[in-house]
Amino acid sequence: MPAISQDLAALDKLQRHLFAHRHAQTSIAFSGETSDPANATAARAEAMATLEEEAHDYLCCATTGELLERLQQAAVAGELDETRATEVRVLSRDRADAVDVPADVAADFARLASEAQAVWTRAKVANDWDSFAPYLDRLVAARREMALMRAPEKDPYETLLDEYEHGSSHAFYDAFFSEVKDCVIPLVAEIRKRGWQPSRACVEGHFDHDTQMELSRDLLRIEGLDLDSMTFAETEHPFSDSVSSRHTFIATHVYENDVMSNVFSMLHEGGHAMYEQNIDVAYDHGILNGGISSGVHESQSRFFENYVGRSEAFAPVLLEALRKHFPGRFDDVTPHELYLAVNRAEPSLVRTEADELTYSLHIVIRYEIEQLLIAGEATAADVPALWNERYRSYLGIDVPTDTLGCLQDIHWSCGDFGYFPTYALGGAYGAQLLDAMRADGIDFEGNAGAGDLAPIRDWLRERIWRHGRAIEPMPLIEAACGGKFDASHYTRYLTEKFSGIYNL
Structure with a gap:
């Protein structure tokens, strides 16, 4: 021995x-x-x-x-x-x-x-x-076969869901999405009935590619990333990755006719990268390096994209960055006008460009189609029709092309079946983390409004980031928030925010 x-x-x-x-x-x-x-x-x-x-x-x-x-x-x-x-x-x-x-x-x-x-x-x-x-x-x-090799007695999609978020299941996500839909669908209907939408005129127009790339780096600095520990590039579908706390990757996609697409991609991918950069350096070359799960990872990316980036408190900071890089373009725009423009809630085609309210419906559509594919109840030939029908049903819109429909996401080409639900779950984790942060005395609005995100980062570093893979997802969230995961934090946040914007 x-x-x-x-x-x-x-x-x-x-x-x-x-x-x-x-x-x-x-x-x-x-x-x-x-x-x-x-x-x-x-x-x-x-x-x-x-x-x-x-x-x-x-x-x-x-x-x-x-x-x-x-x-x-x-x-x-x-x-x-x-x-x-x-x-x-x-x-x-x-x-x-x-x-x-x-x-x-x-x-x-x-x-x-x-x-x-x-x-x-x-x-x-x-x-x-x-x-x-x-x-x-x-x-x-291939994914069905591998799931059945691992757990022959289980529904293979159940095995895949657990792979991306340990402890999750069909029953867990079905209950979660039911609660989310019960909140989101009536809100979307009320907004439609209201018959008014904030103007997006202030963020429309042509925005130079190279200038957007400079803006991207500035946004990452504002978030708190160490750019000397990061590789930055462009790609078709924005993403981030990491090999250690000293080397993260971010790839973005710039649309010259949509500056906010890149802004929120940067804040989103920057949240992922900050998680990876702030894992305990002692874990750098070992098995504990890396985020614990997709859901926890998405809680960090969507926290900085939405809870920080789309907050009214952060609007002056974002506006200042836009004015710096596009002189004259935003001089007459107020922080409140920018806040309204980036929180306009209406059904749209592309998940990554979706507003914070309807985003989860994009995830529900993918969740339902994945179940059919893995169960053998649908094949790739059926996907465009399934996709288009659900976009009409859930979002009330017609899909003009597969590029804007079932080809828009990279995830299925990677075999990442079971990943999509973690986007919505991450959003819900984020709402509960925000409530816990405030309960701990963090002046979230004050810090965001000053562009001083250090106290927010410090709170997340201590409770989430530094642990890497050492604590399982649900216990990690429970310890950080002082209670079990509860989606009502998320549904209450959405209700209060969008009722306020639309005067519902």
Whole structure:
């Protein structure tokens, strides 16, 4: 039996190998989405497949299983400190989630997803669903197969939901979305009946691409990001990622006819990046580095996009940044006019551009379609019609093209079935975090209005960010908020905010 010191040395070596593979995969994926030439897809897919297979072997081999079993026993016996015991717990869970999926299957999926993302990018630009559809069917089949390998007795979509948000389930999301719809749908109907919308004239027009990129960096600085620890680029679909607290990635997409699209993309992706930059540096090269779940991650991105970025308190700060980069364009605009313009609530086609109120209905649509796909009750050929029908039903709008419809999001090309619900959940987590922050004495409006987000960041760093993967999502939110997750914080926030804007 090896000594504990030998096992801990082996544990460190395992984590270094897994970190190196994650670093390589993340970096390759980022360049694939931002800078690789079109003909690089096949080589990149092969590299990703090999890296995935090797990482799988490191984690799932019998030697690792024996090592983790011995260290679990040592943890139970009180022979490991808290950090070591947590590393063993998280690695054991990761291994349990992966061990029943053969390495070649995991590698094949990584190859397929890399190829599919390149096809999706071309298909979206060309409005060509038919070219992407075969890849979607293959991705659905692969994810269903892998979920059933992991838990043959479970609904595969249930397994996928838990993968992105540990502890979640069909029943959890069904109840959550029911509560959200009961709030949002009547509010949208009341706004329609009101027959008035705030003007967006102050944010309309042409805004130079390079100037928008300069504005992007300024917004990230205002949020509090360390730009010396970040790679910044452009892509078709904005996203962020990380390999350590000292290296995060953000990619944006600039529309010269829609400056606010980039503004809120930056605030959103900046929230993700701040989470990653503020994880305990001691976790940097180990298994505890990274956000604990998609829902918690989205709570941070949507917190800075919406609770900060779309608040009336922050409007003067945002207006000052716009005036700095576009002299003369915003001189006659008041902070309240900007606040109203960026909070206009009306059904729209594109999720990432949706207002804060109707956003969750975009998520419900994807949640429902994913269930049909994973259950085998629909195929890729059915998706455009399912999508368009639900946009008419939930949002009352017709979808003119697949580019503005079922091709708008990158997630399915990555095989990320089960991710979408976490966007809405993250929004709800954020409302509860905001209430807890205020209860702790943080002057949210005062800090946001002064452009001094440090107290807000400090609160989130202490309660969420620094923990990385060390605490599971629901216990993390419960500890931060002083109570169990409760969606009424979110529905109350939406009701109060939009009733105020529309005088309902």
